Amino acid sequence: MRNTLFTALLALVFGFLGAASWSLTGLADNRTRAYLLDNPEILRDVAQALSEQEARERLSAIGDELFEPFPGVVLGNPQGSKVMIEFTDYNCPYCEASLADVQRLVAEDPELKVVMREWPIFEGSEGAARMALAAGMQGKYREFHEAMFQFGPTTPEAVEAAAQSIGLDMDRARDDAASEAVSLELVRNLSLARSLGFGGTPAFVAGDFPVEGAVGYDRLKELIDNADS
Incomplete structure (x- = not known):
């Protein structure tokens, strides 16, 4: 479950950075993974952004x-x-x-x-x-x-x-x-x-x-x- 969440966050990070063409499998094993592990605030920021986006979507669905x-x-x-x-x-x-x-x-x-x-x-x-x-x-x-x-x-x-x-x-x-x-x-x-x-x-x-x-x-x-x- 932890690896799945990590991979999902990697996808979000590099989706935001416009690097979707990079291999996710490679990201999990190379210097990028190490960089993100050394800079966990990036993953926290992305997770928070995702949570906020989901909250806004729920709010929009309720209406007036x-x-x-x-x-x-x-x-x-x-x-x-x-x-x-x-x-x-x-x-x-x-x-x-x-x-x-x-x-x-x-x-x-x-x-x-x-x-x-x-x-x-x-x-x-x-x-x-x-x-x-x-x-x-x-x-x-x-x-x-x-x-x-x-x-x-x-x-x-x-x-x-x-x-x-x-x-x-x-x-x-x-x-x-x-x-x-x-x-x-x-x-x-x-x-x-x-x-x-x-x-x-x-x-x-x-x-x-x-x-x-x-x-x-x-x-x-x-x-x-x-x-x-």
């Missing part, structure tokens, strides 16, 4: 559906010209760690629209995700999103306390959280995440580039700026 938010479930400017997607889970410590980065990006750029995708993959997260979508339907998604992280693990009591703390109409919120519309949104988000090849939260999309993990403010800003260029 990814960028259509559930009613009210947006951070920043709902009409903003710059768009970033975030898949999140309230029991995910890396999502909580990324909260300040996203808040900073929104505060610094009045044109930034962050479409939030509730993706409850941790045990006990679904109730909080449902209430977050219900809060969006009352125009208070941001408030609930921030409060839920402050209230800690997503016990039913914590979810209720977070919702009450931001002044939700609780009877309506409970009904909305249990609604078919919210159920369908959670299924849609799961499908979108899988289509993009995401394996966990947080996960982001800016422009034509998906990225997974708590990558930090600088990386997210770079993605947004590149998408705008």
Whole structure:
């Protein structure tokens, strides 16, 4: 398997360099192989480029559906010209760690629209995700999103306390959280995440580039700026 991957990367390297006429068998045995082994960053760069290309192809196949938010479930400017997607889970410590980065990006750029995708993959997260979508339907998604992280693990009591703390109409919120519309949104988000090849939260999309993990403010800003260029 390792030799197969090496040969495939060799093909990509020399395909990019315009040396397709060279013998792959020869490449595996001569000075070129030694050179690449001595300079593994070339293979890493090609592997990364291939991964990024595949991610962009998956993103292109999804189309505009990814960028259509559930009613009210947006951070920043709902009409903003710059768009970033975030898949999140309230029991995910890396999502909580990324909260300040996203808040900073929104505060610094009045044109930034962050479409939030509730993706409850941790045990006990679904109730909080449902209430977050219900809060969006009352125009208070941001408030609930921030409060839920402050209230800690997503016990039913914590979810209720977070919702009450931001002044939700609780009877309506409970009904909305249990609604078919919210159920369908959670299924849609799961499908979108899988289509993009995401394996966990947080996960982001800016422009034509998906990225997974708590990558930090600088990386997210770079993605947004590149998408705008």
